[in-house]
Amino acid sequence: MEKHWTKLLVTTNTFQAEITKQMLEEHGVPAVVINKQDSSYRFGQVELYVHESKEAFARDLMSKIGQGDNEA
Template identity: 80%
Template sequence: MEKHWIKLLTTTNPFQAEITKQMLEEHGVPAIVINKQDSSYRFGQVEVYVHESDEAFAQRLIAENESEDN
């Protein structure tokens, strides 16, 4: 992976990671999902990365999205 990318989210739910990535990209924040789960047994982590220059904005977006869900 290129330099200057920050892990923003770690989850065991690949759908949550993809939804988060889509939400970030809709707001102009490029995001990458790396699925580290075992393909047979579905254990492990799924990680969402953003460029370090977008980290603060991305964290705000996630926090706002979580508060809207509650």
């Protein structure tokens, strides 16, 4: 991961991470999902990163839609 990216969300739900990423991108916040789950057994975590310059805005968006409970 490049410098200046902040982990915003850690979850085991791949769909939640992807939907959150899409919502952030629709609001102009670049986001990256890194899937660290085992491909066979689906254990592990999925992490969502945003650039640190957009972190406060992204956290505010997530709190407004009720997705702030699994924050990193």
